[in-house]
Amino acid sequence: MIRRLAIVGVGLLGGSVAKAARAHGLGAEIVGIGRDAGRLQAARRDGALDHVTTDLAEGLREADLVVLASPVGVIVTLLDEVVRAGGPETIVTDVGSTKVAIVRAAERLGRTRPLRFVGSHPMAGSEQSGYGHARADLFRGATVVVTPTETSEPAAVKTVSAFWETLGAGRVVTLDPDAHDRAVAAISHLPHLVAMALVDAVDRFEPSAFDVAARGFRDTTRIAASDPIVWEEIFAANRDALGRSLVAFREALAELERLIVAGDAAAVRAAIARIKARREALP
Amino acid sequence: MIRRLAIVGVGLLGGSVAKAARAHGLGAEIVGIGRDAGRLQAARRDGALDHVTTDLAEGLREADLVVLASPVGVIVTLLDEVVRAGGPETIVTDVGSTKVAIVRAAERLGRTRPLRFVGSHPMAGSEQSGYGHARADLFRGATVVVTPTETSEPAAVKTVSAFWETLGAGRVVTLDPDAHDRAVAAISHLPHLVAMALVDAVDRFEPSAFDVAARGFRDTTRIAASDPIVWEEIFAANRDALGRSLVAFREALAELERLIVAGDAAAVRAAIARIKARREALP
Numbered sequence: 185m186i187r188r189l190a191i192v193g194v195g196l197l198g199g200s201v202a203k204a205a206r207a208h209g210l211g212a213e214i215v216g217i218g219r220d221a222g223r224l225q226a227a228r229r230d231g232a233l234d235h236v237t238t239d240l241a242e243g244l245r246e247a248d249l250v251v252l253a254s255p256v257g258v259i260v261t262l263l264d265e266v267v268r269a270g271g272p273e274t275i276v277t278d279v280g281s282t283k284v285a286i287v288r289a290a291e292r293l294g295r296t297r298p299l300r301f302v303g304s305h306p307m308a309g310s311e312q313s314g315y316g317h318a319r320a321d322l323f324r325g326a327t328v329v330v331t332p333t334e335t336s337e338p339a340a341v342k343t344v345s346a347f348w349e350t351l352g353a354g355r356v357v358t359l360d361p362d363a364h365d366r367a368v369a370a371i372s373h374l375p376h377l378v379a380m381a382l383v384d385a386v387d388r389f390e391p392s393a394f395d396v397a398a399r400g401f402r403d404t405t406r407i408a409a410s411d412p413i414v415w416e417e418i419f420a421a422n423r424d425a426l427g428r429s430l431v432a433f434r435e436a437l438a439e440l441e442r443l444i445v446a447g448d449a450a451a452v453r454a455a456i457a458r459i460k461a462r463r464e465a466l467p
Numbered sequence: 468m469i470r471r472l473a474i475v476g477v478g479l480l481g482g483s484v485a486k487a488a489r490a491h492g493l494g495a496e497i498v499g500i501g502r503d504a505g506r507l508q509a510a511r512r513d514g515a516l517d518h519v520t521t522d523l524a525e526g527l528r529e530a531d532l533v534v535l536a537s538p539v540g541v542i543v544t545l546l547d548e549v550v551r552a553g554g555p556e557t558i559v560t561d562v563g564s565t566k567v568a569i570v571r572a573a574e575r576l577g578r579t580r581p582l583r584f585v586g587s588h589p590m591a592g593s594e595q596s597g598y599g600h601a602r603a604d605l606f607r608g609a610t611v612v613v614t615p616t617e618t619s620e621p622a623a624v625k626t627v628s629a630f631w632e633t634l635g636a637g638r639v640v641t642l643d644p645d646a647h648d649r650a651v652a653a654i655s656h657l658p659h660l661v662a663m664a665l666v667d668a669v670d671r672f673e674p675s676a677f678d679v680a681a682r683g684f685r686d687t688t689r690i691a692a693s694d695p696i697v698w699e700e701i702f703a704a705n706r707d708a709l710g711r712s713l714v715a716f717r718e719a720l721a722e723l724e725r726l727i728v729a730g731d732a733a734a735v736r737a738a739i740a741r742i743k744a745r746r747e748a749l750p
Contacts, residue, residue: 357679374668382657388718393651393653405658413736
C-alpha cells in the first residue's frame with residue numbers, strides 16, 4: 185500500500201512516473217522533489233504532483249516509496265541523504281540506466297543502516313528530456329529490469345515489481361546488476377555512442393550529405409540527439425562494459441569491411457543474411 | 468509525353484514506380500520486365516502493370532521511358548542490352564543506390580551509340596524488399612537525386628526530373644555521380660554497415676541482451692534487416708567512398724571513447740551537445 189510516493193527528479197522519467205502513478209490511482213499523495221522550484225511548480229499545476237519541494241529531507245518524510253529519477257551520477261551521491269531522510273519502512277528504487285554503481289553504493293550504506301533498496305531500470309525513454317515530454321503511458325508495455333541482490337528484502341522486491349506492473353510495464357525481468365550493465369551496454373549504451381559517432385562522421389567526411397538524408401539515417405541516428413548531461417553520466421558509470429562492447433563492435437565492423445574489400449560477394453551476402461535473421465528475430 | 472513506360476525489375480522500388488505512375492496517370496501503358504514470370508503476373512493482376520514479359524528486348528520496344536530498378540550490379544550488366552533494344556528517342560534512367568559505376572558504364576556505351584541516359588536515386592525505400600511491399604506513395608515527399616553529366620541531353624534530364632516530381636518527389640536535387648556516391652556513403656551505406664555491425668556486436672558480446680532491447684535499439688538497427696543481395700551489390704559498387712567514410716566514422720568513435728575513458732565529463736558533454744545540435748538541425 186503506497187500512501188505517499190516521493191519522486192526525486194521530475195524530468196522525462198520522474199514526470200512520467202508521476203503521471204502514470206496518478207493515472208493508475210497509485211499513491212494518495214505524490215510528492216515531487218527537485219532543484220528547480222519553477223519547473224516543479226509546472227508539474228504541480230499539471231495535477232501530476234500534490235506537493236513539491238526542493239528540500240530532499242522534507243520531501244522524503246513518511247514516504248512509503250521513493251523513486252530516484254535523477255541522472256545516474258546524481259543518484260549515487262543522493263543515496264546517503266535519502267537513507268538518512270527515509271523511515272525504516274521506506275522502500276527506495278531508482279530508474280537509472282546503469283545499476284552496478286547505484287546498487288553497490290546502496291549496499292555499502294545498507295551495512296550501517298537498514299535500507300530497503302531495489303534498483304530498477306524501465307527500458308523506456310526517448311532522446312527527449314524534461315518534464316514537458318513526460319507521458320502517463322511511457323511505461324505501457326515496456327520491459328522493466330529490477331536488480332535485487334542477496335541483501336534485498338523480498339517484500340521490497342515484490343513491492344517494486346508490483347509498482348512497475350501497475351504503471352503499465354509489459355514485463356518485469358530480474359537481472360543481477362552486472363548482467364544488467366552488460367546487457368544495456370550492448371543494446372543501449374553502445375548504440376547511443378555509435379549513433380553519435382555516425383552523425384559526427386558525416387560532419388567530418390561529407391557535411392553536405394546531411395541535406396539528402398532520408399528515413400534510414402533519421403532512424404539510425406535518432407538517439408544521437410539524446411541529452412548530454414544524462415548520457416555523459418551513463419557512459420561514465422558503465423565505462424567498463426561499454427568498452428568491452430566496443431571491442432565486439434569493432435571486430436564485427438572490421439569483419440564486414442574485410443569481406444567487402446575482399447570482394448567476396450557470397451560471404452558478404454551470408455553475413456548480411458545472418459544479421460538480418462538476428463534482427464528480425466527480436467522479441 | 469510518356470506513352471509507354473517500361474520498368475526493369477519489379478521489386479520494392481520498380482513496383483512502387485509502377486504503382487505511383489498508375490496512381491498519377493503517367494504512361495498509357497506500363498510494362499514490367501523481370502526474370503520471374505510468376506512474380507510479374509502478380510503485379511499485372513494487381514493492375515499496376517498492363518503488360519509483363521521476361522524478354523528485355525520485347526519489353527523495351529517503343530518505350531518512351533525505361534526505369535532500371537534491378538540491383539546495382541545487374542543494372543550495369545543490363546545497360547548494353549537496354550541500349551540495343553531501345554529506340555533513339557528512348558530515355559533511360561535507373562533507381563540504383565550508387566551512381567558512379569552505372570553512369571560511367573552508360574557513358575562508355577554512349578560513345579558508340581546515342582543514349583539518352585540520366586541516373587536517378589530516389590532517397591526512399593525500406594529494409595523490406597519485393598513487390599509485396601511496393602507502395603504508390605513510396606516517393607511522396609522524398610528527395611530524388613539525379614546525376615546528369617556533360618554528355619546528358621538537357622531534354623532527357625528535364626523529362627526524368629519531371630517524372631519524379633509527378634510521382635510525388637518533394638525535391639529533385641542534381642549532383643555529379645562522384646558527389647552522390649560520397650553523400651550516400653555517408654548517410655546511407657555507412658549507417659547500414661554500422662547498424663549491421665551493431666546487431667552482430669550484441670550477438671558476440673551479450674546475446675541475451677536482445678531480450679531486453681527497446682525502441683532505441685530497434686530504430687538504430689532497423690536497416691540491419693535489409694536485403695542481402697541488394698546490399699552486397701551496393702557495398703561492392705561504392706566500396707571506395709564507403710571505405711573513406713569508415714575512416715571518418717572510426718575517428719569519430721575513437722574520439723568519443725577517448726573522452727569517456729579520460730573521464731573528461733565536460734568534454735564528453737560538449738561533444739554530445741555538438742552532435743545533438745547537428746542531428747536536430749537535419750532538414
